[in-house]
Amino acid sequence: KKILIVGGVAGGATAATRLRRLNEQDEIILFEKGEYISFANCGLPYHVGNVIKERDDLLLQTVEGMQSQYGLDIRISSEVISIDPEKKAITVLNHQTQETYQESYDKLILSPGAKAIKPPITGLNEAKNVFTLRNIPDMDQIKAYIKQHHVQVATVIGGGFIGLEMVENLHELGLDVQLVEMSPQVMPTLDQEMAQQLHAQLNLHGVSLYLNDGVTSFQDAGNEIILASRTTLQSDLTILSIGVLPETTLAQTCDLELGVKGAIKVNENFETSQQDIYAIGDAIEVKDAIDQSPTHIPLAWPANRQGRLVADVINGLAIEYRGTQGTSAAKVFELTAASTGNSERILKNKKIAYQAIHIHPNSHAGYYPGASPMHMKLLVATDGTILGAQAVGTDGVDKRIDVIATAMRFGAKADELASIEVAYASPYSSAKDPVNMFGYIAD
Ligand code: FAD
Numbered sequence: 054k055k056i057l058i059v060g061g062v063a064g065g066a067t068a069a070t071r072l073r074r075l076n077e078q079d080e081i082i083l084f085e086k087g088e089y090i091s092f093a094n095c096g097l098p099y100h101v102g103n104v105i106k107e108r109d110d111l112l113l114q115t116v117e118g119m120q121s122q123y124g125l126d127i128r129i130s131s132e133v134i135s136i137d138p139e140k141k142a143i144t145v146l147n148h149q150t151q152e153t154y155q156e157s158y159d160k161l162i163l164s165p166g167a168k169a170i171k172p173p174i175t176g177l178n179e180a181k182n183v184f185t186l187r188n189i190p191d192m193d194q195i196k197a198y199i200k201q202h203h204v205q206v207a208t209v210i211g212g213g214f215i216g217l218e219m220v221e222n223l224h225e226l227g228l229d230v231q232l233v234e235m236s237p238q239v240m241p242t243l244d245q246e247m248a249q250q251l252h253a254q255l256n257l258h259g260v261s262l263y264l265n266d267g268v269t270s271f272q273d274a275g276n277e278i279i280l281a282s283r284t285t286l287q288s289d290l291t292i293l294s295i296g297v298l299p300e301t302t303l304a305q306t307c308d309l310e311l312g313v314k315g316a317i318k319v320n321e322n323f324e325t326s327q328q329d330i331y332a333i334g335d336a337i338e339v340k341d342a343i344d345q346s347p348t349h350i351p352l353a354w355p356a357n358r359q360g361r362l363v364a365d366v367i368n369g370l371a372i373e374y375r376g377t378q379g380t381s382a383a384k385v386f387e388l389t390a391a392s393t394g395n396s397e398r399i400l401k402n403k404k405i406a407y408q409a410i411h412i413h414p415n416s417h418a419g420y421y422p423g424a425s426p427m428h429m430k431l432l433v434a435t436d437g438t439i440l441g442a443q444a445v446g447t448d449g450v451d452k453r454i455d456v457i458a459t460a461m462r463f464g465a466k467a468d469e470l471a472s473i474e475v476a477y478a479s480p481y482s483s484a485k486d487p488v489n490m491f492g493y494i495a496d
Pocket of ligand 1 (some may be wrong): 165
């Protein structure tokens with residue numbers, strides 16, 4: 054078989070290596086429009102903040118390494134610009150030579166990712182100091198700008214997880230940081246009362262927080278930001294992180310069926326509406342694991358998982374992808390915020406009946422030094438099904454959310470959380486772990 058893959062990072066690179074492991078004969082060609090493959094997107098903010106010191110640490114695989122290790126044909130600076138499903142061929146633009154050529158396929162996998170939303174805000178095009186962060190060149194540009202200009206005040210627009218990570222990392226560089234968020238809270242995966250902890254943490258670190266406020270225009274080449282409230286912010290550097298949309302420019306060239314937010318529709322085997330064309334990762338619509346409703350959840354775990362599964366499908370193996378739960382974590386200075394499943398806000402929108410349980414346990418036994426409070430929330434359906442969980446605290450937060458995420462994946466009811474036997478010693482937990490406490494309360 055001749056298998057072509059579009060996109061060489063999370064989903065695409067995973068699919069390529071799994072395809073090779075399953076079949077030594079297949080011809081596998083991977084096209085990446087940028088210069089880098091298999092890099093660590095999730096580490097980009099931390100190199101801006103010099104927490105990850107070496108840029109090379111972000112490059113998980115080199116083209117040469119991956120080609121020789123896996124016998125792949127990897128073509129960087131190669132943008133796939135159209136697909137002809139009738140001829141089963143793609144057209145590729147080589148950005149180095151500006152030449153275009155065609156390549157035929159038996160199977161085609163799309164993993165083109167997502168793109169940062171850039172709304173048509175007045176003055177955005179003239180602003181020289183406004184950046185988005187999606188890949189290595191974006192990161193290099195931000196770092197170079199900070200180095201070459203006298204940046205003192207940085208503004209982050211959008212308080213999702215990339216925005217919050219950038220706030221922390223710009224603060225790490227000693228800059229004054231201000232955060233503008235249109236909704237009443239940061240971190241949209243959390244409910245309002247949980248997000249308050251993050252607001253307090255941002256205040257504690259001197260971050261100026263502008264909630265319920267959006268940008269209406271950039272003035273003076275981006276040095277001034279005008280907000281809806283008529284507040285004017287001075288800004289030497291601005292990061293626009295108001296969300297992403299599926300990258301479906303290519304999908305539109307062959308009329309692939311699109312769904313939520315324009316994401317590519319796929320079936321349970323990641324097949325698109327055109328034969329022998331598969332799609333995975335941030336570009337696709339997925340089923341919400343809670344109620345199987347169509348949604349778009351751009352995260353690294355799903356992209357990696359789907360990359361492996363699509364390779365299995367192409368090699369005739371049966372797969373089961375149980376929908377995306379949206380399990381995620383973010384570090385916000387000393388705090389960790391993590392969640393899985395649906396929030397109360399989403400459940401209300403979907404009109405799913407639920408009960409919310411709040412607990413505020415210690416991260417480990419109170420008598421062992423360093424115990425700190427966690428704020429935890431469990432959302433439970435009337436039949437005991439766990440619909441979602443959220444936690445914010447300094448220690449042990451990700452562990453608890455991961456245990457609950459695991460329980461949810463295997464269909465445990467809320468009261469069954471009481472029977473999970475977790476590892477316990479006083480520096481780590483309590484003999485009745487917070488996860489167990491949820492079970493006792495739900496019982
Ligand atoms: P990507 O990994 O984005 O890869 C898509 C690739 O396709 C790109 O390199 C692009 O250049 C290429 N491409 C697109 N169109 C074409 C074309 N026509 N021809 C050729 N190549 C093309 N997720 C988490 O779960 N946790 C985190 O902490 C986290 N942190 C993040 C931090 C940042 C700054 C960013 C940007 C993302 C972060 N993510 C995180 C999200 C995670 O990186 C993505 O969910 C994941 O990379 C999606 O994988 P993908 O294969 O769909 O797309």
